[in-house]
Amino acid sequence: MEMNEYLDVFIEESKEHIQSLNSNLLELEKDPKNMDTVNEIFRSAHTLKGMSATMGYQDLADLTHKMENVLDAVRNDKLQLDSTIIDIAFEAVDQLEFMVFDIIDGGNGKKDVSDLVAQLKAIEEGEPIRHIKTNDSNPVDASENGTQTIKIGSLDQFETTVLQQSLEKKFNNFQVNIQLDEGCLLKAARVYMVFEVLEQMGEIIKSEPLVAELEEENFENDFAVLLITQEDKETVKQKIMKVSEISQVIVSTFDVKQSFEPEATENVSLEASKQKSSSTSNKEAKSKKNSKTSQLTSKTIRVNIDRLDALMNLFEELVIDRGRLEQIAGTMKHAELQETVEHMTRISGDLQNIILNMRMVPIDQVFNRFPRMVRQLAKDLNKQIELSIQGAETELDRTVIDEIGDPLVHLIRNALDHGIEIPKERVEKGKSEKGTLKLNAYHSGNHVFIEISDDGAGINKEKVIKKALSNGVIDEDQLATMSDSQIHQLILASGFSTADQISDISGRGVGLDVVKNTIESLGGSIEIESEYGKGSLFSVQLPLTLSIISVLLVEVSKEKYAIPLSSIIETAIINKNEIMHAHNKQVIDFRGKVVPLISLHDIFEIPGDKEDEAFHSIVIIRQGDKMAGLIVDSFIGQKEIVLKSLGNYLTDVFAISGATILGDGQVALIVDTNALIK
The missing domain is CATH 3.30.565.10 (Histidine kinase-like ATPase, C-terminal domain)
Incomplete structure (x- = not known):
């Protein structure tokens, strides 16, 4: 029986059952005699056991089977719950979650849970409970100074080739082991900061644990990275130690020859090829089946998030074209065209709401x-x-x-x-x-x-x-x-x-x-x-969303800028004589508050002379309890725009958070009001 097509369903339903186990165990801890809660936990464990056994994940099935036996004893008044039993139940749920996430990351869901299974069996039989043994999910090795360091696993052929070529070009191949402080709170953020430093010095080839596990904080306090760089060991170490909440960094030369396993790589590639082939044939067979159960179909379906992202990208292009049509219709003043465009605007607005709601969680x-x-x-x-x-x-x-x-x-x-x-x-x-x-x-x-x-x-x-x-x-x-x-x-x-x-x-x-x-x-x-x-x-x-936002379009020296409406309090036109000076800065009195003025012409160093007029157009913005007034040449109007990033080459442009394409094809930069107020 081919299981690949059922894997996504298994993963989603397993996550739901594990969350249900966690929530109901918390309720059971408050009220240990509530048999309704015990029954809910039993049903989740029973369903998860059956799914795991069917999919061939035996460690998952064994652990849930023992949980099920303990819960059944509680249901039949053969066992009284106490805090120790609930603690072990929580430990079991933690291990189940670890195995499911291992499957998500492409693993086989295997984990040594024999000690935990033995404890659940002892509880079921009324025997004394032994101490829970901690299973370490990360392979470790001892470094020269006695501290524990994580070992980088075997490399595939591509990674090995890259490392060999780097040696030929006189680059250094380093394994960098990083240990976070014991009390480090936002571990994923610290890992991100370390990766930022490493990427400035060279190229990261591999990490242990994998990046996905690091982002999920599925590690203790240690992780390792394989780095190609021209820097020496001491420089790499010093730069990483500048990141806060890092307790230790060990940089060692990486031996490529000891880590390449060609036979294993070939087997993995062959297995992946087989899986892909069988998955394709299953899809073809499935497409030929005629469904006769339309009346029994559920009103909800699971949709891959990548498809929703693709749908959103297509709709963003539609929003750009809609703006273009609105502009053409306004210029031509053709009655039927304007009527059609207005209808299309209403329909696309409804479509936008539906798509955004589909992405809401x-x-x-x-x-x-x-x-x-x-x-x-x-x-x-x-x-x-x-x-x-x-x-x-x-x-x-x-x-x-x-x-x-x-x-x-x-x-x-x-x-x-x-x-x-x-x-x-x-x-x-x-x-x-x-x-x-x-x-x-x-x-x-x-x-x-x-x-x-x-x-x-x-x-x-x-x-x-x-x-x-x-x-x-x-x-x-x-x-x-x-x-x-x-x-x-x-x-x-x-x-x-x-x-x-x-x-x-x-x-x-x-x-x-x-x-x-x-x-x-x-x-x-x-x-x-x-x-x-x-x-x-x-x-x-x-x-609510980051992709389509409402903005006020303004003009500065014939260049267009977009200011997010969420940051704007109001717009105003002030007389030049109303501008005062405090601490060598231009300010105005706005409803009894002193508000500093910021000229977008000066901030963005726009070519051309500033127009010296008697009146200024001002956009009052706010961030928290701070306010500022942006001086612009004129207001264009309110628009809904698609937010586009500036790409990898323009990552540090001051006070610009992105760009958008207007209806006439022009590009308008989106102003980062937070940066301006700072």
Whole structure:
């Protein structure tokens, strides 16, 4: 029986069952006598066992079979649940999840779970439970100085050829082993920063674990990279050590000959060829079958996300052509053409909403990992914490969902570790022993807001000020004009990501610069409210989608620029005499507030002389509690545009986040208002 065509269905349904196991085990821990919850867990384990056995994943099937036996004993009143049994059940679910993700990454789902199976069997038979043995998923080896380093696995023929050619051209082949700090929170972000440094020095050939596992933080604190570079070992080491939260870097020369296994490569290629051939024949056979079960068809289907991405790309081209037709119809003033274009605009607008909604995913896909994480952290920190989640059904574009998980994990871990106090301290302050962490998501206009709040210690404003002044983040003059909210925002500055931060301001700043940068790269923002001794609120604002946005088109010296409407408060035309000067900068009085002016002509160094007119067109923009006025020559109007990146060669253009193609074929640059306000 050929299983390749069923693999995607198996993976999706396995992930759903594992999430169900996690959620229901958390509920069962609160109410161990709830047989309805036990039955739900039993059904998930039973279904997962049957699917795994059918697909040939025996380790998965064996582990779920033993879980099923224990649950059946509980259902029949032969076994009483306690915290130890639930802990082992959670460990079993962790191992199931590891095996499923191994299958997703192309593995065979094998893992030594014999110790865990033996413990579940002991529970079932009422015998004493032995200690759980930790299975290390990463191969390790001992380096010269005694520390553990990960070994790079065998290379294929292409990788070997590249490495051999690099030696011929006098390049260095290095294996770089990196160890993160034990308490490193946003591990995936640190890995990304290390990769950025390495790519500036040379070319990365391979990593262990694989990049996908590193992005999912599916590793401990160590990872290894195979690097081709002209730099020496010491230079490579020094540059990597500049990244924060790195405890050790070991750079060694890589021996190509010991790592190439040609026979294994050929077998893999042959097997892949067979799989591709059988998969193709299955598809052809499947296409010839006539379905007679149309009335029984489900109202939902699973669609590969790549197809939705392709559909979105095609629609983006349609939006560009729609703009062109609108412009032609407006120029020609042909009644029938204008009527047809208006109808097409309405239809394409409806189509746009449908496509965007198809890409929308409930934020519950991110939130559902947090109850388990909070439970484990609470046990590790000896704290009592109640997690409250609201708005999990709120939907976001898939591209935003993919990126927002790590920053939220970091904010939650920060709140638990450094925000909420231990029970003894809470009682001394007149609080309940159990701290509360609230997670809330909701829509507002074209944005989604995610709030993480806790009733913990809050942020000590005086210590933040002291730290900011000593690190040079601000000076005394700036401090004199800052509000409490602006002072709280200082913990997001990169100057706070230092080793002594944990003791200075309760660790609230460690890595938050990475969180802020990630959120802003998505076109979002983060704001902080805190009352010392009572708690903190971190509010993250994100756009609903990143691909099609509404903008105001403006003109500066005959060049067109697009300013996102989400950043604009209003537009105005002011008299030149209304412009004042403060600290050698142009400012205006906007509704009682002093707002600095920024000339796009000067910022982007646009050729040609500035027009010296009596009136200026101004676009008032806002980011958080900061505002600025952009001086432009004229307003063109509001448009919906397709956001296009500038490509790999124009990655560091100041204050430009992308470009778009207008209806007449011209290219308009999209202004990054966040960068301008900074």
